[in-house]
Amino acid sequence: MKIAFYGSSLLSSYWNGAATYYRGILRDLAARGHAITFYEPDAFDRQQHRDIDPPDWARVVVYPAREDAMRAVVAEAANADVVIKANGVGVFDRELLEGAIEHAAPHALKIFWDVDAAATLDEMRADAAHPVRRALPDLDMVLTYGGGPPVIDAYRRFGAASCVPIYNALDPSTHFPVAPDxxxxxxxxxxxxxxxxxxxxxxxxxxxxxxxxxxxxxxxxxxxxxxxxxxxxxxxxxxxxxxxxxxxxxxxxxxxxxxxxxxxxxxxxxxxxxxxxxxxxxxxxxxxxxxxxxxxxxxxxxxxxxxxxxxxxxxxxxxxxxxxxxxxxxxxxxxxxHTYRRRGKEVDALLARHAARAREAA
Incomplete structure (x- = not known):
């Protein structure tokens, strides 16, 4: 499947603790045959503090942190089979979420990936007009960085069609024992x-x-x-x-x-x-x-x-x-x-299952 992923950054962990999480899962999904485009803004000096070069397993689109540039990349959601908006991009979060839903193709799976679910849920409880709360009826799935049963139950009470934690894990090709320094x-x-x-x-x-x-x-x-x-x-x-x-x-x-x-x-x-x-x-x-x-x-x-x-x-x-x-x-x-190979297998199975249901419904 073609996956359009709108997140904080794949290339930099600078003020972006989710970077290795994204890398581990998306790299495994790419190995399973998915074509991934990751869209990240040039913001918060992340591009000046890159940890990795653009990988060969994903197309990375770095766009200026301007509204016109954001509108241009979110329009590319129309070309994807799976459209994912992660929280915590830091700029235009509301607009990216609304735009991803608006531009997604009719057959596309629309996913909100919450890497700070406990905080997001607290915000949603305090604000009936919270963008995620308003978007839930139009989303096929919520994936979370963690949270277990409390987060699953809370998202379901807010109306999420499905909520599945995809926990952090290890990529043994990047994190392994070394000699003391x-x-x-x-x-x-x-x-x-x-x-x-x-x-x-x-x-x-x-x-x-x-x-x-x-x-x-x-x-x-x-x-x-x-x-x-x-x-x-x-x-x-x-x-x-x-x-x-x-x-x-x-x-x-x-x-x-x-x-x-x-x-x-x-x-x-x-x-x-x-x-x-x-x-x-x-x-x-x-x-x-x-x-x-x-x-x-x-x-x-x-x-x-x-x-x-x-x-x-x-x-x-x-x-x-x-x-x-x-x-x-x-x-x-x-x-x-607890490896990203296992986590990627979970996500791959979720995507396949939901895609099959969408085809049946069509």
Whole structure:
């Protein structure tokens, strides 16, 4: 099928944590024979911070962040068999969603792909005129980055014809164990951008343990942390390109995952970092959220912390030998159950099933 995908960016992870998620799933769909065109705006300096060149498995159209350019690319939805609008493009989100639906061919499957479902649902509850809420009757399907039963039930109550979580996963060709790199030497490392709905949890789960363990080394990567007051034993790297993610994950004694507020509240929302860290055989400590055991077994494949004190205690007790055992167990689990090949197979089956129903209805 010809797939038109309107998203934030395939080429850059700069202020765009969904990049590796898009790459993993769309690359697998391309391998299954789908022809993919990804439309992304030239916005937020992402094109100046590309992680990859345009891949051979997708046509990437970078358009100026202007209304006329947006109108031109959204009109190309008419040529696709599957039209997908992802949330969080950052510019013209409403217009892209409405335009994709308007221009989609009669036979085309129309999909909204929500990579921040908990936050989107909160917005929809507060605004009866929310563009996604208004668009649901015209959409064939909602796919989400995660969220499990709470998100599925909520979208169905809003009138979605179908809602299916497509969870993050591992692409073993891009994220894998590597030798430690002195640039990323630390006892605990965290990678994530500074966002309003994450900052308080970073203070609790990362900065408080750092203050409590003054003799240990802490490392933080991601955009926006410049100017943030931090303990003296915390080193800030700034943006970490995806080419360095394996070394970032493989070098510290442990790495930390901290969910955003809404995702922690809903649960069933493992971030891309969870699988990338596991793919590098890193020892992962994650904040507690419902559903973690569906992806990694607590105590064996991941360490789970309820608060900053838990993080500090787990890190203080962690030996290199145990960290290595946890990391190797996590790698084995994700290779067996959580790869983008599996996720792509799920999406491919969904597309085929809905296309068959559309043909029958026609």
């Amino acid at each position: 002195p640039r990323f030497a630390a006892d605990l490392a965290f990678l994530g951008n500074r966002l309003p709905d994450r900052e308080a949890r970073v203070e609790q789960f990362f900065l408080e343990p750092a203050a409590a363990l003054a003799g240990r080394r802490f490392l933080i990567g991601g955009n926006g942390w410049e100017g943030k007051a931090m303990p003296a034993n915390v080193r800030h790297l700034g943006h970490v390109y995806t080419a360095d993610h394996n070394a970032f994950n493989a070098s510290p004694l442990a790495v930390l995952n901290i969910a955003r507020d809404s995702m922690a509240a809903v649960g069933f929302s493992p971030a891309t970092r969870v699988f990338e860290a596991a793919g590098a055989a890193a020892c992962l400590i994650t904040d507690a959220w419902e559903g973690i055991e569906l992806f990694l077994t607590p105590g064996e494949e991941v360490l789970v912390a309820r608060d900053g004190q838990d993080v500090a205690e787990q890190l203080a007790a962690l030996t290199p030998l145990r960290a290595e055992a946890i990391g190797r167990a996590a790698l084995a689990r994700v290779l067996a159950e």
